[in-house]
Amino acid sequence: MAGLHRSSSAPSKNNLPPQELLDDLCSRFVLNVPKEDQQSFERILFLVEYAHWFYEDNSVENNPSLKSFTLKEFTSLMFNSCDVLRPYVAHIDDIFKDFTSYKVRVxxxxxxxxxxxxxxxxxxxxxxxxxxxxxxxxxxxxxxxxxxxxxxxxxxxxxxxxxxxxxxxxxxxxxxxxxxxxxxxxxxxxxxxxxxxxxxxxxxxxxxxxxxxxxxxxxxxxxxxxxxxxxxxxxxxxxxxxxxxxxxxxxxxxxxxxxxxxxxxxAKNSSVGGSNSTAIPETHTIKPAPPPPATAAAAAADFSHSSSSGPGKSFRNFRFDTSAILRAMETAFSS
CATH class of the missing domain: 3.90.79.10 (Nucleoside Triphosphate Pyrophosphohydrolase)
Structure with missing residues (x-):
């Protein structure tokens, strides 16, 4: 997905989401967040995970022509599409591996x-x-x-x-x-x-x-x-x-x-089920809106005792280029 950048609002032939949608997700879940959510890749990946949930539960459901992605695929897509994340695309495997390792310690x-x-x-x-x-x-x-x-x-x-x-x-x-x-x-x-x-x-x-x-x-x-x-x-x-x-x-x-x-x-549309279970009609529920980006810091568990070793350790002190964020936000909100 390297170098991915499109301006069309329609899905591409390979069913990747339009750049307009990716820009919206990046602005909503990555750029428009408090500074404390920009302190580490762990927190940023939690934000990307929120964006993934929103994409799958809203965008894909409302537009079946859009493709569903695993979290890792979606993370790669976001890093390739978001200007402030693109510089780290070369390290995405380490970043994602570190994030999954972090999550299993929560x-x-x-x-x-x-x-x-x-x-x-x-x-x-x-x-x-x-x-x-x-x-x-x-x-x-x-x-x-x-x-x-x-x-x-x-x-x-x-x-x-x-x-x-x-x-x-x-x-x-x-x-x-x-x-x-x-x-x-x-x-x-x-x-x-x-x-x-x-x-x-x-x-x-x-x-x-x-x-x-x-x-x-x-x-x-x-x-x-x-x-x-x-x-x-x-x-x-x-x-x-x-x-x-x-x-x-x-x-x-x-x-x-x-x-x-x-x-x-x-679930009515679930393809998995136990052989001894009794199927009943689906109860229709409405998923609450994803947690606002402002709460992303609360989503990352606090591990003062966690080790600094492990995959992706060189990214633990990651900081966004604040000036790049401000420029991106000004562009997003002035358009």
Whole structure:
């Protein structure tokens, strides 16, 4: 994509977005941001990621002739199209590699939601692939663990756990350099309506029987007895079973019949789905507008303890050429 520059407003023959659209994305998500968001490539890549979400969820949906891109492809496109980023195109592989390495160190929090019988848990399946997980996501800068969990669960399921979450009841594990904390939220009615608030992030939400899931061990590290892929579920199950054994209240009601796995929401246009899930009509939701560029600094997690080594380390002290930004902004707003 090197040297990409077009003035036409119509998509090119290879379905790349028109330069007019790319200029708008660059101005909106990269140029028109506070200075603190211009301090490192990590923060800039978070801005590019916002632009990518906006492009996929708005531009592509409103104009099917536009091509969808992976984040890496879109990042390359933005760097080639945005004047203040173009000087760094030669280093884009290192920059992107450093960003993905950075992201896997961001702490993750979420919730293990149990039904009122303590026999099923709520799992979500990603938009791409077939793996299931508990609803969870990465912390923003200076965000408290439980606040992140409430936000992420709400975004991925549409359910507000703020009144049910106990900050002292959680299971925490370390995967590589990433800390994952899941708060246990028990006693949720299985008739609760669930639906993600974001597009193209979650393909299905379902109650799954705990008896059908298996804790991680040498033989079972990713799948339950029903064949579900449980890479980020299995490691928590042993601790969860112990928690249930010690916290399940005496006299908790038992179901009149064996509880089955139950799909609560499924994306209509998703091509992936578990063989044991029950398809239901898509619940139509509206994705909230992407976080304004002014909040991008909050999206980059604060790692005062992170190492300066690793891929792309020479770019950690990156600073934009402020004069170039001002000139670009003046040009954008005067046109």
């Amino acid at each position: 702490p993750v929090t979420g919730a293990i939601i149990l039904d009122e019988y303590y026999e099923r848990c709520l799992l979500v399946k990603g938009w791409k692939g077939t793996s299931w997980s508990f609803p969870r996501g990465k912390k923003s800068k200076d965000e408290e663990d439980h606040t992140c969990a409430i936000r992420e669960v709400h975004e991925e399921t549409g359910f507000d756990v703020s009144k049910l979450l106990n900050k002292d009841e959680f299971i925490e594990m370390i995967f590589g350099q990433q800390r994952v904390r899941l708060y246990i939220v028990a006693g949720v009615n299985d008739n609760t309506v669930f639906a993600p608030l974001t597009k193209k992030e979650i393909s299905e939400i379902a109650w799954q029987r705990l008896d059908d899931l298996q804790p991680a061990n040498r033989d079972v590290i990713s799948r339950g007895v029903t064949g579900l892929k449980l890479y980020m579920v299995a490691p928590f199950l042993e601790s969860l079973q112990k928690w249930i054994a010690s916290h399940q209240p005496i006299g908790v009601p038992k179901a009149n019949m064996p509880l089955k796995a139950l799909s609560m929401w499924k």
